[in-house]
Amino acid sequence: MANNNDQSTKLTAKDFKSDQEVRWCPGCGDHAIMNAIQRALPQMNIPREKFAFISGIGCSSRFPYYMNTYGFHGIHGRASAIASGTKSANPDLSVWQITGDGDSMAIGGNHLIHTVRRNVDLNIVIFNNEIYGLTKGQYSPTSKYGAVTKTSPYGTIENPFHPGELVIGAQGKFFARSVDLNMKLNQEIFLEAQKHKGTSVVEILQNCVIYNDKAHAVIADKKHREDRQLVLRHGEPMIFGKNRDKGIVLEGLRLKVVEIGKDGYTEDDILVHDAKTKDPGIHLMLANMQYPEFPVAVGIIRSVEADTYEHKLEEQIDQVREQSEYQSVDDLLQSGNTWEVK
Amino acid sequence: MSKKTDVIEREEVVVRFAGDSGDGMQLTGTLFSDTSAFIGNDLSTFPDYPSEIRAPQGTIGGVSGFQVHFGHKQVNTPGDYADVLVAMNPAALKANLKLIKSGGTIIVDQDSFTEKNFRKAGYQTDDPIKEDQLEGYNIIKAPISTLTKETLKDEGLDPKSILRSKNMFALGMVYWLFDRPLKYTEQFFERKFKKKPKVIDANKKVLEAGYNYAETVELLTPTYRVSPAPIEKGIYRNIDGNKATAWGFIAASEKSGLQLFCGSYPITPASEILQELSTRRDFGVKTFQAEDEIAGICTAIGASFAGSLGVTTTSGPGLALKSEALGLAVMAELPLVVVDVQRGGPSTGLPTKPEQSDLLQALYGRNGESPVVVIAASTPSNCFYYAFTAAKIALEHMVPVVLMTDGFLANGSEPWRIPKMADYPDIHPPFVPQGEKDWMPYARDPEKLSRTWAVPGQPGYEHRIGGLEKDELKGSVSHDPQNHGRMVYLREEKVNRVVQDVPDLKVEGEPSGEILLVGWGGTYGHLRTALDELQKEGHSVGLAHFNYIRPLPANTHQVLNQFNRIVVCELNRGQFIDYLAMQHPHHTYLKYNKVQGQPFTTVEITEHVKKLLEA
Numbered sequence: 001m002a003n004n005n006d007q008s009t010k011l012t013a014k015d016f017k018s019d020q021e022v023r024w025c026p027g028c029g030d031h032a033i034m035n036a037i038q039r040a041l042p043q044m045n046i047p048r049e050k051f052a053f054i055s056g057i058g059c060s061s062r063f064p065y066y067m068n069t070y071g072f073h074g075i076h077g078r079a080s081a082i083a084s085g086t087k088s089a090n091p092d093l094s095v096w097q098i099t100g101d102g103d104s105m106a107i108g109g110n111h112l113i114h115t116v117r118r119n120v121d122l123n124i125v126i127f128n129n130e131i132y133g134l135t136k137g138q139y140s141p142t143s144k145y146g147a148v149t150k151t152s153p154y155g156t157i158e159n160p161f162h163p164g165e166l167v168i169g170a171q172g173k174f175f176a177r178s179v180d181l182n183m184k185l186n187q188e189i190f191l192e193a194q195k196h197k198g199t200s201v202v203e204i205l206q207n208c209v210i211y212n213d214k215a216h217a218v219i220a221d222k223k224h225r226e227d228r229q230l231v232l233r234h235g236e237p238m239i240f241g242k243n244r245d246k247g248i249v250l251e252g253l254r255l256k257v258v259e260i261g262k263d264g265y266t267e268d269d270i271l272v273h274d275a276k277t278k279d280p281g282i283h284l285m286l287a288n289m290q291y292p293e294f295p296v297a298v299g300i301i302r303s304v305e306a307d308t309y310e311h312k313l314e315e316q317i318d319q320v321r322e323q324s325e326y327q328s329v330d331d332l333l334q335s336g337n338t339w340e341v342k
Numbered sequence: 343m344s345k346k347t348d349v350i351e352r353e354e355v356v357v358r359f360a361g362d363s364g365d366g367m368q369l370t371g372t373l374f375s376d377t378s379a380f381i382g383n384d385l386s387t388f389p390d391y392p393s394e395i396r397a398p399q400g401t402i403g404g405v406s407g408f409q410v411h412f413g414h415k416q417v418n419t420p421g422d423y424a425d426v427l428v429a430m431n432p433a434a435l436k437a438n439l440k441l442i443k444s445g446g447t448i449i450v451d452q453d454s455f456t457e458k459n460f461r462k463a464g465y466q467t468d469d470p471i472k473e474d475q476l477e478g479y480n481i482i483k484a485p486i487s488t489l490t491k492e493t494l495k496d497e498g499l500d501p502k503s504i505l506r507s508k509n510m511f512a513l514g515m516v517y518w519l520f521d522r523p524l525k526y527t528e529q530f531f532e533r534k535f536k537k538k539p540k541v542i543d544a545n546k547k548v549l550e551a552g553y554n555y556a557e558t559v560e561l562l563t564p565t566y567r568v569s570p571a572p573i574e575k576g577i578y579r580n581i582d583g584n585k586a587t588a589w590g591f592i593a594a595s596e597k598s599g600l601q602l603f604c605g606s607y608p609i610t611p612a613s614e615i616l617q618e619l620s621t622r623r624d625f626g627v628k629t630f631q632a633e634d635e636i637a638g639i640c641t642a643i644g645a646s647f648a649g650s651l652g653v654t655t656t657s658g659p660g661l662a663l664k665s666e667a668l669g670l671a672v673m674a675e676l677p678l679v680v681v682d683v684q685r686g687g688p689s690t691g692l693p694t695k696p697e698q699s700d701l702l703q704a705l706y707g708r709n710g711e712s713p714v715v716v717i718a719a720s721t722p723s724n725c726f727y728y729a730f731t732a733a734k735i736a737l738e739h740m741v742p743v744v745l746m747t748d749g750f751l752a753n754g755s756e757p758w759r760i761p762k763m764a765d766y767p768d769i770h771p772p773f774v775p776q777g778e779k780d781w782m783p784y785a786r787d788p789e790k791l792s793r794t795w796a797v798p799g800q801p802g803y804e805h806r807i808g809g810l811e812k813d814e815l816k817g818s819v820s821h822d823p824q825n826h827g828r829m830v831y832l833r834e835e836k837v838n839r840v841v842q843d844v845p846d847l848k849v850e851g852e853p854s855g856e857i858l859l860v861g862w863g864g865t866y867g868h869l870r871t872a873l874d875e876l877q878k879e880g881h882s883v884g885l886a887h888f889n890y891i892r893p894l895p896a897n898t899h900q901v902l903n904q905f906n907r908i909v910v911c912e913l914n915r916g917q918f919i920d921y922l923a924m925q926h927p928h929h930t931y932l933k934y935n936k937v938q939g940q941p942f943t944t945v946e947i948t949e950h951v952k953k954l955l956e957a
Binding site for chain 2: 020047050051052073074083085090111114313317329332338340
């Protein structure tokens with residue numbers, strides 16, 4: 001049921017909660033991600049009715065039902081296409097696609113890469129738990145090589161996709177990564193994703209307590225996270241570690257982890273993150289860093305400005321309209337070769 | 343200009359142009375048709391081309407044909423058999439033998455009659471006329487290539503471009519044969535090659551040379567005259583089914599005030615709808631060439647969710663791919679039009695050939711109880727009306743509509759009396775008015791059972807829709823068994839109630855009697871012509887042609903009741919007859935089917951009916 005929304009009062013996270021009971025498993029990472037989004041939305045200064053949350057199928061895709069915004073729970077894998085249609089039809093909306101690793105990278109892989117290539121201004125949040133949860137525990141396209149699941153009892157023999165690599169390979173302009181429980185960073189990222197014009201893909205390393213518990217624990221665990229995650233911020237050096245004594249340098253054509261003050265490395269040698277550079281080279285290397293050789297990069301890895309699909313579409317319409325000889329359908333029907341029968 | 347001695351008045355004539363698929367036969371046929379229309383003939387055309395763009399030159403597989411039927415009387419079909427065949431090479435002759443009237447005129451390019459080309463075409467000897475027993479035909483062997491080269495030798499064009507214009511030489515000959523003016527075609531050159539005066543000049547010269555050659559050698563006597571047809575007054579244009587479909591949607595966009603969004607993926611023979619719509623940015627049309635058929639329909643659904651008129655276009659295999667998403671539109675109760683330009687199936691089948699074998703797929707090809715409205719256009723030009731109507735029904739009833747056309751309608755063209763948009767109704771989508779209290783997304787109009795439509799951006803109506811079963815009123819997810827039963831019923835009953843918008847089925851010919859011919863969709867022209875001929879011979883026959891398939895017109899039973907036998911003619915194995923018999927079981931149905939990737943011929947139908955009447 002619709003409540004009449006008074007725009008004169010500032011919205012809060014509560015205004016974005018729907019009356020539906022949230023049915024994710026207790027302890028599921030989805031709860032935290034939703035909290036972060038519901039907290040981030042009021043900070044965007046966008047009227048509530050202009051948000052549309054669109055999803056496919058899977059645990060994460062139930063998300064729109066829990067949001068008191070316009071929402072569309074679509075079909076498996078197709079959310080990117082549905083959302084592309086919505087955004088292209090009405091560029092004035094803030095369109096969010098909520099998806100999982102199976103939904104976006106298996107059945108919906110084709111739609112994802114083409115949406116990214118077109119640069120439709122969507123905010124795509126991929127809940128990556130490296131497993132099929134809603135179908136109860138089969139491996140997904142992001143499951144680690146060798147993962148033992150219900151459909152890979154002897155271990156997978158497939159190489160996983162890395163969402164960042166896929167997005168950048170598809171000419172993605174915005175890619176960020178975070179961990180489900182990192183509320184502060186997640187809000188920060190969602191705000192930036194909304195601001196960014198073009199497809200923003202945010203990968204959230206999300207924990208499935210039932211079928212793939214602790215899949216990301218090795219880097220997400222409180223004890224180790226500062227040593228095993230590199231929080232990237234544009235313009236800041238890539239320093240990490242509990243004691244902020246480790247950093248990333250570029251040696252030859254490769255990244256390398258060094259200790260500051262050791263082997264002659266000083267802070268000045270540490271790479272400064274440039275999320276806005278068009279060249280995807282370093283961004284790709286950062287997105288692909290894997291523990292234990294590297295810390296896993298979180299934060300906004302890439303954020304490059306480029307014109308959006310729906311803007312170019314409207315621009316073209318304006319241009320063609322200006323030069324058109326037609327005012328109405330009647331004019332169109334009468335155009336070209338016609339003759340009169342008297 | 344000419345000293346024609348032997349001119350024969352004809353009621354109607356069929357000309358078929360055939361050559362390699364690179365020979366420009368489609369253009370040649372189109373230009374001839376346009377001229378015939380301008381001088382007042384009624385006409386119908388049908389291109390018949392292979393699915394290969396450039397099959398090996400000179401082979402049967404690479405032959406592309408274009409048939410035009412024009413007359414002093416009403417013309418409803420492209421004609422069964424050609425009075426005149428233009429064959430640009432031996433393969434074109436061989437491929438079209440069966441389509442020429444006995445004793446008809448055959449114009450061949452003598453220069454192409456070489457040993458190499460005979461072998462490529464599969465002739466055993468070097469004399470196809472004898473081999474095919476064409477002695478009784480009026481064969482005109484013209485050195486078309488040589489004379490084209492001769493005509494253009496001083497134009498400074500490269501040999502390839504010169505040979506490419508040989509189709510215009512043949513066209514010139516045919517113009518002389520039917521006493522048609524060259525000026526409309528010359529005007530076409532001027533428009534088409536505005537920036538290439540050399541090309542305009544060359545084409546004009548070759549066209550004239552062909553005309554003069556025919557006159558000079560007088561090989562073409564007798565010549566024929568087909569006087570203008572007595573057709574309804576008005577402004578006319580030629581239009582093919584795909585363009586008419588595209589324009590029908592633009593008209594619906596104007597009459598509803600909604601932006602038109604077409605999400606689609608190229609597929610033969612539907613691509614031209616997307617192409618035409620993509621040129622119509624001046625009408626604010628948003629086209630989205632998606633990465634696949636599924637994304638095509640899903641973007642259209644997304645746009646519809648946003649409040650646009652969402653349309654997707656496809657052909658058989660594409661409809662199969664879209665079926666899951668079409669079910670989503672059924673569940674979400676969003677307006678959507680899916681155009682299925684049918685072609686030969688199953689699988690990839692016969693991509694360029696017409697068939698009506700997707701009907702059951704359109705009606706039933708989805709999981710679950712998933713009813714949609716199904717309507718079918720029946721002539722190239724009424725694709726405009728039915729596209730408009732499909733959009734109107736979708737928008738006013740909040741329901742997906744499948745519009746069926748086929749390759750025959752899509753590529754066939756005919757003169758069309760241009761309608762005035764003032765004569766078309768406005769379209770009123772059931773948008774929720776601002777300030778509505780206690781609005782619920784799935785509360786329904788008591789008459790139509792359509793839900794009201796709130797679109798993102800409208801404050802106060804934030805709601806969620808989706809593919810899970812919904813609560814009858816609130817639209818939130820519901821697994822309640824009783825609710826599911828009611829929702830299944832409501833979605834079906836909503837489709838049934840579209841019948842209120844469906845005009846009564848008309849019977850042409852006898853209003854009652856022995857045999858009722860029944861057809862649907864693209865076979866109308868052939869059935870109508872067959873009906874005329876049967877009536878002329880005094881047979882008691884009527885024709886009921888269906889444009890509304892689901893729901894069927896309300897008076898269907900009464901119409902069927904007036905006849906002893908009902909002969910359902912379809913280009914499939916009997917899909918409509920099964921559906922009709924299921925809806926209206928108490929009648930005697932007979933089937934008449936053809937599944938060859940070709941339209942009916944009028945003769946096939948008349949012969950079949952006569953046999954039934956004799957038995």
